Amino acid sequence: MTRGFDGSKTICAVAVSAWIAARAAILFFSHAPEDASERFQSENAFYFSFYRQLVAGEQISRLIADPLSEAPATVPALRRFNIYQELCFGLLYRGLQFFPGTLMSPATFYCLCVFVVYGFGLLAFFSMLGSAAEVVLAGALYVSGLEECTHVAFMPPLRENCAMTFWFVSLWALQDLHKKQAKADFALTAGLRFLLSVTMFVLLWQFACFALLLQAFALYAMLLLGLLEASFVAWASRLHACGTLLASLLRLGDTWPLRSPFFSLAVAFSMCKGRCSAVLCGGLALLLHRLVACEDDAHIQDFLRYRLQAILHTVGDKPPPVASYHAALYAGQRSFSSPQLAELRRPLLYAGLLGIASFRPRFEHQLQSLLALATAPLYLLMMRYQMLFFPQMVLLGGSCATFLPPWLRLPLAMGVFALSEGSVPWRGQASAFLEDKVERDVLMSWIRNYTAPEDVIISGMGVSALVRLHALRGIVCHPHYESAQLRERCFWADKLHGHRTLEEYHAIIRQRLLPGFNGRAFVAVSVKDCFSVNEAGQVVSGLVEVDEPWRRTRPKTCDLLYQLAAKKGLGFQPRWLGRWFALLEFLPGGVGQPLQFSQATRCAFGRYLYEEKGDAMAAEHFQKIGQSWRKLAPACGCAAELFGPAQDIHIAHSWAVEEERRGFGCCPMSPKFSTCLSDKAFRLLRQGQSPALAELYFQKAAELAPSSPKAHGFLGFARLQAGMALEAQQSFQRALQLEETPTDTTKCGEALSRVSLGQLAGARLALKELPSCRQHLQG
Template identity: 25%
Template structure:
């Protein structure tokens, strides 16, 4: 036998085969392996091709959205044919204030000189010196100023022109102006990057919807819903420099990363890093980011409380947003509003609750644990917030609590009325639900909510029945790493509830609500939740019919947006600016309505005492003193307040004196809430200043809208 084996081995060797007796079977195994490898390679190739198509389509969608908003902006203002001054005048209120710092940084001799001026500004709240980078979240302007200066320097080195200029005849007796187009024009460079960023946001929304639903059709539904409800979902096409234009795209990315974290079976703390980066990029451009992050944190916490995720996954999430908060706080030079925010106090409270999980689990009765967690969340969040505010004597965000208080009670004061009399801070418009009903967005989301809730409850019931039938079996023995399917969907349900409440209370916050409704429509393409409709082909046929139904009103909405045509012109304001530059000293100090003050600072560089960024307690009191011009107080007191602010000129805007958006919202009526002493006076101070300003003031400029009064000292 041994000899036979040796002979066999020898024969195999002489034939060039392995000496092992098993080697004779290798060719057959290699054939099978090759077949499997080919099949695996084919699947990989299909997967790679699918991803390439997915990302290519995302880029196309982003490009289309960028063009959509850029073209609407152009048609609304005829921006390409405006002079530099007219473009600056078009950036009204806060927009002009933010743009002025970008202008400072690109016009200064060096970038560091410009940055120093922004961080040591004594023009915005004269005579105070403030760090506007800290106060106004100006990191977008810093980044754009760096980009613009680099762009100009590189093109100058290659002797390439960056803009094209021509003279525009404005007609109607107006002087011709020079108009320039191209990225070398500062305003073009600024708005173009806003539009590119928001084009990218639409690409992310497409990928987000695809990921959440598991189908490219889900991404298409998300994007189509957004376009069809564009007027309810964003205002970037009208107001590029606002903080939300820079910040919101990064919230979308951040929520995408959180969704991925919740779906990942065994996340590590490496998942915290991208969440932290996205959180920083969301917080740095916008003070309001803290409120959106608070709702997100509570939504994820609710998902944790219901047992869909364990404490380990919760800790990864908290580390991400906590790290983002700390870095943002440092980069914003210790911004006090972050320190006293409900987001920070909620972060401390929820982190504490998660870390004492072993103690709470000893209660054993799940509803009792929920009640304990809820009570700790409420008491801890409010308690931490007020302790920190009192400890550091910070009242910058006190007006936010007053605004919410005024929404649900008869409480009113001067500052809350300035907010609530503005349409964007009022309750949601009654027409809004009707608009999203006509595009079938509301019915589609309602179907998603009902169907998915039913299936989630059914799954929970089946799990409860299984546990009850096997008393000795605990399905969640590993509490820190516990996990249930669809945690990310549960999170988005809670997030939608939070955004709905925000939008109902403050109309402006539709910015968060409508896009999230669009995202939720993606779940209609989910085979997991809507596989009961039949085959994939049948489900997609139904969704195609739904998409066609959405298109009826959606296309009408788009055509309405495309039909908006205008040409910016504001001659009264232009006259005021030109007079100010020609007839007043460069150190002359101005006071007046907040929107106009932003324009005076941007276009003339003159010092101002108040401005539209109302998120500071000191600034609110300064503005209140200036606005005594529109009260019923005697002119002597108005003059005293302006002199106390060291104002040389007061700008009186006629519309502020007479306008009344609704009952109780004229400036005189707003002042009547607090100024009981002068309620009986029938003639407001602004009317007296306009008709007979002496002996306290002297009219030095007047047109059909504006009147400039010199404060006589």
């Protein structure tokens, strides 16, 4: 009877985990571009670049002595970074190339490996439950809170998706270890599984020691509460310590895991004989760790201190906290802030709380409850910890299936799973075709073709990671932030987006970033990063100068560097220019010459001035073109005349349409094309031009986006202003058909068109339903 029961649980665990992993993979690949690596940004791009090096045939020695990641220095990448998953996947891909047959692309293979490993992690996760009904119910809760349990909804190959697999395996092995010890069974297999899971977890994720610290604290709390024997805690702690030591050896002697408080406590708990000795050993271990703690994790401590001070300021009379630069960077990200009440998954929370309330004398239930209680305050402090908190709530909620009659458990759990799956939309993150992405590829190609392998590129962390991936050139800064020395370099490199003069930034490169460097260096300017705003609505350039806020009134360094393309600049020579990027060579001495403008670069520079600096500077730039605007590409054919008489604007745009080229006016061909056309139309209206002229642009935007209710709504209001009441009514009615829930704005526009047509009865009905529309109707 028991054997059949275990079999049904295993079948359900395999089916549920395979379905969730396959679902995530289907969502990802259905929206991924032909080369899946095009989706990789920032940290993902940086790590994937090591995999691409291996696939390209480079030796592993390039990972042991890496000249690219922190140029011009050579760093041991295999020791400095968590790149064992790239190493394993890369070697596996190279091994499969010896077999006949067509192999998928390296990026697709990499992503597929991530989802396979993620699926095995889910299998270990659901195997921690006791019955098939619990597995299916937990699967339903997991699917309903997919975004919370996986950190992101559309599941790109984040590092956590591989690393969390071994977190789940460690918990599963820990349960098995306790079960074997309780039966006085020889637990070599369970102990080895636990040891290897701890080792792999530490190898793959830089935050693994923190998660394992929570696991050690949970065991420690169970010991103090009398729920565990001291011998088991000591045994598990020895395996914790040995796994960490093994990970340190596999990372070529990296001492980062050994300097964590987790390792100190694991060593201390491994020697405890009872509760009193555990308290004494744990206290001494934390004290010693505090005395020898290094500054590599100082940025995390600063941020946590800042978040606690912010909470105290909110609830009490404490002064507002002052954030350091790195704390401010974290604070500007949504995942590092506290969750809003509306964002909490109430069914999942209620199920988990019900599981905690039914505290049962089972080791696995007690461990899950204590881990949930330990991670809950961290999750309330910052959303990033939801990936540690919500899986515990899923397990606790799944265990609630035991409250039901045995004959009802599995059918009801399957029904709940079907409802959860039906309520979660099958949508991923579409890969947008953006103009700056196309230009980025051109820039990377230029760097590969016209710079030497020993040259160094200076930029922000995001662009630097892309340079390492796509151009294979040395960078001075990257997103792997777990080094105090690197954070100092990134701090000064980010002054590119601050408010320093060109002379000051030249000195920063010479004295702080590349002291004593005799090779060639280039500065890559990203316009989007230059004018970016973080998720908290803060201007990033202001955060860069948090140490010297008085500089914020000065011009931006990146803006000054971009505009050097048309000027002579002391210490910098422009080499390449586009609308979204610029590349300048760092000159140790001398004055750089202005860039020789081609038609494309002149157009890109003019668009930059127009869209970032205003009409006056753009008009001055285009004065030299005269009447040659007809020879320019349609994507910016109107730019030369955009600042002249109003009739010339319409002439230039009309000519561009007649040519049927790849653009309309100054709008680039991209997913934002129709939005750009609408912006041009609003600009004409603000300038007091004819509404009929603006209506042409709105009409073109609606033609390009026939399923967009917003485009048809804009067209309706433009037609109203142009006196085209009947056409306006048709546009509003089309917008109402396209909207899932008709908006008051569209209803109001439709009512206004009825008034213009003399259909007062329909307008009066809208007046009653839409109080906000009355003033427009009265007018």
